[in-house]
Amino acid sequence: MTPLLSIEGLTVELSTGDHSFEAVSDITLAVARNEVLALVGESGSGKSMTALAIMRLLPEPVADIVAGTIMFDGIDLASAGEVTLRGIRGNRIGLIFQEPMTSLNPSIRVGPQVAEVLRLHKGLDAASARRRVEELFEQVRIPDPKRRYDDYPHQMSGGMRQRVVIALALACDPDVLIADEPTTALDVTTQAQILETFRDLQASVEAATILITHDLAVVAETADRIAVMYAGRIVEETTTEQLFVSPRHPYTHGLLGSIPHIAEAEEETRTRDRLPEIAGTVPALWALPPGCAFEPRCPRASKRCVGERPPLAELAPGHTTACWHPVETAG
Amino acid sequence: MPEAVVRSRRRPARQANLFLWLGAGLLTAFVVLAVLGEQIAPYDPTAQDLFAMLEGPTAVHLLGTDNVGRDILSRIIVGTRFTLSIALASVFFAGIGGIALGSVAGYFGGMTDRIVTGIIDLLLTVPNIVLAIAIASVAGSSATGLTIAITASFIPPLARLVRGRVIELREEDFIAAAVTVGMGHGRILLRHILPNAATVIVIELSLNAGQAVLIGSALGFLGLGVQPPAPEWGTMLGASREYLIVAPHLVIAPGIAISLLVLAFNAFGDGLRDVFDPASRN
Structure with missing residues (x-):
């Protein structure tokens, strides 16, 4: 299989007041369509930094890509311009955040929040965006999607909100899906349900998926391949x-x-x-x-x-x- | 000059609605007065009656007459329009200016922020009323001049407040999420940041409106505002100074009107704060 996303020699440098060091050094990875690659490591191993680098969301100038390429469909994301990136983010690459409690805008109802992305990237009108969002809510197994559409985030539980976050990431049928610790903030029973939903959806959208986690149990059930990171480097991959x-x-x-x-x-x-x-x-x-x-x-x-x-x-x-x-x- | 109505920081939630409704009720009454004006005023506010000068309250003139025999009640009623429109216009324009400057500085940070903050800090060193006097003397003694002066004195503190709130919101996860789904700066700022800052802004603006009434009246009193014979409250106060001993009702009526309007805005603003501020909820 030809990889959809391939990272070559990626190095991310972090400069704090006192130190300057490589948070990610010389990483080479590739993910093909329909494949789940897990990035596993402790906190500070550079796995989240890798995800942020792919989305080009590193807090520049504190953190910056200093070497390497991130090829996605003929485009090098590591050097792409802001306008190109905006067209890719949320549209062709979806990111699932770690914190469902804070990653939704508290002042906008959840349905319109997801619909906004569809209208932005796919140019859907209000009615068809709403229909699509209700469909998505159904897919991520939010019960009673028509009614839930008009809920504010604070009216939902953490698990429900994470489903909304997943729906948001999947809204535009992305080619690449990055999930950064998607279940870490949830309690164990909810974790299992969310993972199950995630696995089913991942298979149905046929995206190339990078799953970032420190939890090997999550990986065992979900990933096809695993890359273990330690201190900014990949130490083992199979x-x-x-x-x-x-x-x-x-x-x-x-x-x-x-x-x-x-x-x-x-x-x-x-x-x-x-x-x-x-x-x-x-x-x-x-x-x-x-x-x-x-x-x-x-x-x-x-x-x-x-x-x-x-x-x-x-x-x-x-x-x-x-x-x-x-x-x-x-x- | 009436003393500024002191606003307290925290009030128990049970009283919040009382304040909100008190403020809203009073404001509605003032708006009705401002809109109807001449229609409900018993007399023409500029008609002189030289046979009835400096009369105290009577059945014919409920609040008495001034030094040229004009009906004070009518002048107060018609004057509401000046004070209220100056307050609302200056708050409206200050809102636009303050939100624009504050959000741009807060959102983009860096050099933009440093320049805007520098100017704001410089302006903040000049007291509100002094700044307003300076601008009023340049812009001319009229309702427009007053509005410009008050607007200019409100923009710096408001911009500061908005900037702070925007900086706080910019670090929120849902803003990172908005960037993640490919939204541009304009959309993020207008749709995702400002609505979440709205509470703070609305409360500040309603409290500002009270201040605007005070500054407007003060400038009128000093002769820098709306010019006589227009029945503006501050101007009326200034003109009746000389008759303070012989006819105190000339001062009392506009004084009470100003206090009531300021109280209305402040009660409304405080009420709003208590409703929105989760910290003061039970």
Whole structure:
């Protein structure tokens, strides 16, 4: 499959008062139509920055793309002008925000809010925009869409609002869909419902999807491929199945090891073992070691890891890992 | 000059409606007076009656007559139009100017913001009334001059207020979301930012209207406003100064009229604030 969106060597530099550092460094990714790529990592790993860079919503001049290209349908988003971007945002690339409670305008009814985007990009008249929005509300499973159309955001629950946000992102049938932690702000039961809706819709609009999350459980059920980010770089990328079955990077290995398993839970309660965790914390991005960024926390680190940064290498077909001492395959 | 009606910061929510309705009621009454004017005034406000000069309130002249025998009640009624239209016009134009400057400065930030804020800060160092006097003396002593003067003195503080609110709103997630769906600056500012700033602006403007009445009357009193024989309240006050001892009713009637109108605007503004301000709700 030819990728619909391909990112090459993307580097985003952040400059705060005291420090200047790369929040995203040299990232290469590609997503094809109908594919869900998950970007997984801790806070500060650069996953949200990557999303903002694709939409060109980085808070310039504090954060800026300093290198790389973001090719979408023959257009390099990294260097595109404001007018071009405005025609793409919301129309061909949809973004689902993390915070449903604050990402809707409190003074506009939800229906007209979604309709506005359709009128802006698709030139629909008021009546057909309304019909389309009611359809969308139906698709994202908002009960009684005709009545809900005239609700203000504060009259809706968090889950309902997130459905509106999803409807907003999908309104113009985008080619690329970016979901930035779409379920993080919701409670667990709502999370499951929203994810289910999201998966169904993603499949029906046939968009190339980038799902950003720190939650591996979300990823396991939704993504086709996973790219694990650590300290601004991709450390491992492969199919979801491959990643869960045989993670090669020690960081991925550690992440998977820290998920509680129901089957083992009973055992663990009995033996009162602690859930394994990755020792140490993420290093400050302005004080990264010259070698592998994970080296200070890595159980497999050697002298080589201290001085030399490992490149992303294809250890198995379709499975790239940036490590000098990858974990041996399980089976 | 009557003292400015002091506005209190917080009032319990139960009283909010009382103030709102009191203000709205009084304002409606004044608007009716301003619109009907001559039709309901018992006498021609400029007709002199030299046989009935400086008379106190009687059954014939309910509020008495002035130094040339004009009926004060009629003059007050007809004068409502001057005061009210000056107040509303200046608030309207100040609203346009203040919102435009404040929102542009707040939304675009950077150099634009620095220039606009610099000018505003400079203007804010001059007291309202002094600025108005300076402008009135240039623009001429008329209702138009008064309106320009009052408008100019209201724009800086209003622009400041709007700028602050816009800066606050600009950082909201739903504004980022509006950018995300490809909206341009104009649409974001007009449709997504300003409506959310409307509450603050409307409240400030209604309180400004009260101030406008006071400044307008003060300038009239000082001879910089509407010129006699037009029955403007401040001008009437100024003209009746000399008769304060012999005929105090000449001062009392326009004084009360001014106070009531200011009270009406302030009560209305305070009422609105209490209705809109979630912090004062229970």
